[in-house]
Amino acid sequence: xxxxxxxxxxxxxxxxxxxxxxxxxxxxxxxxxxxxxxxxxxxxxxxxxxxxxxxxxxxxxxxxxxxxxxxxxxxxxxxxxxxxxxxxxxxxxxxxxxxxxxxxxxxxxxxxxxxxxxxxxxxxxxxxxxxxxxxxxxxxxxxxxxxxxxxxxxxxxxxxxxxxxxxxxxxxxxxxxxxxxxxxxxxxxxxxxxxxxxxxxxxxxxxxxxxxxxxxxxxxxxxxxxxxxxxxxxxxxxxxxxxxxx
Amino acid sequence: xxxxxxxxxxxxxxxxxxxxxxxxxxxxxxxxxxxxxxxxxxxxxxxxxxxxxxxxxxxxxxxxxxxxxxxxxxxxxxxxxxxxxxxxxxx
Numbered sequence: 001x002x003x004x005x006x007x008x009x010x011x012x013x014x015x016x017x018x019x020x021x022x023x024x025x026x027x028x029x030x031x032x033x034x035x036x037x038x039x040x041x042x043x044x045x046x047x048x049x050x051x052x053x054x055x056x057x058x059x060x061x062x063x064x065x066x067x068x069x070x071x072x073x074x075x076x077x078x079x080x081x082x083x084x085x086x087x088x089x090x091x092x093x094x095x096x097x098x099x100x101x102x103x104x105x106x107x108x109x110x111x112x113x114x115x116x117x118x119x120x121x122x123x124x125x126x127x128x129x130x131x132x133x134x135x136x137x138x139x140x141x142x143x144x145x146x147x148x149x150x151x152x153x154x155x156x157x158x159x160x161x162x163x164x165x166x167x168x169x170x171x172x173x174x175x176x177x178x179x180x181x182x183x184x185x186x187x188x189x190x191x192x193x194x195x196x197x198x199x200x201x202x203x204x205x206x207x208x209x210x211x212x213x214x215x216x217x218x219x220x221x222x223x224x225x226x227x228x229x230x231x232x233x234x235x236x237x238x239x240x241x242x243x244x245x246x
Numbered sequence: 247x248x249x250x251x252x253x254x255x256x257x258x259x260x261x262x263x264x265x266x267x268x269x270x271x272x273x274x275x276x277x278x279x280x281x282x283x284x285x286x287x288x289x290x291x292x293x294x295x296x297x298x299x300x301x302x303x304x305x306x307x308x309x310x311x312x313x314x315x316x317x318x319x320x321x322x323x324x325x326x327x328x329x330x331x332x333x334x335x336x337x
Binding site: 008009075166169170172173174176177208211214215 | 314321
């Protein structure tokens with residue numbers, strides 16, 4: 001069932017199909033699988049939504065999910081942060097689905113590859129200034145980078161890059177480490193115990209999806225609320241040593 | 247000792263050291279965080295929901311420090327850039 005060797009730390013290294021220089025690895029295949037699942041699910045679930053009258057169970061489910069996500073974003077970032085709801089919810093639902101499918105045998109979460117998580121973190125990296133500029137204009141958004149004085153400009157830049165790297169490595173490390181632990185346990189105690197770890201993995205996957213969405217919301221809300229006037233409540237985290245390999 | 251032995255010992259030894267030292271500090275930090283959060287929750291049960299939420303986010307942040315060390319340890323063992331070099335040069 002396992003398509004990955006124990007000594008392959010990323011599904012990028014599993015080549016499924018190759019034609020000359022063009023190759024399709026497991027990360028791509030499973031990302032497409034998750035995308036297809038989500039798109040098909042959305043198409044099926046959002047048919048025949050009604051404004052009035054009796055609400056179907058399908059619509060009730062969607063409204064519960066959307067309402068809960070909206071409430072979370074509002075609690076974290078204030079009313080202004082609701083503009084980033086579609087972006088953040090998409091991130092959350094994609095990561096959650098990608099992680100939760102790990103229960104299916106033979107599936108490797110695409111989030112166990114640094115390429116996927118780096119792409120997700122980069123989209124947050126781009127989205128933060130976009131939302132900030134759209135709300136405050138270019139000049140007053142840039143002024144927030146020189147907040148106490150102009151000498152803090154490089155520090156703000158470093159903090160922006162460091163938190164992007166941290167976002168990517170956190171998700172990748174958690175999911176990859178869980179995959180490895182399952183692999184090692186399967187070779188040591190093949191019966192029963194890996195199943196318990198799978199449950200733990202489901203918890204880890206959900207929490208990591210939540211953390212990723214929460215941090216994206218906090219970053220975007222900081223750009224939305226505090227540009228120009230206050231200090232930016234940044235993620236106070238030391239810049240990690242970035243592993244480039246894998 | 248030839249080069250393969252040196253690289254092997256260094257990689258394995260430092261992978262072990264990395265994960266050992268790298269999990270001690272987050273463990274202490276997480277313990278402290280949980281302790282403080284539990285105290286706060288016991289004193290003010292009304293605000294236990296936002297406290298738990300912040301605690302989860304904070305714990306995941308601390309957890310990721312240990313995960314960074316784990317990633318480095320995995321790279322040292324499984325994706326060590328020096329292995330290929332040493333093997334190619336025939337020790």
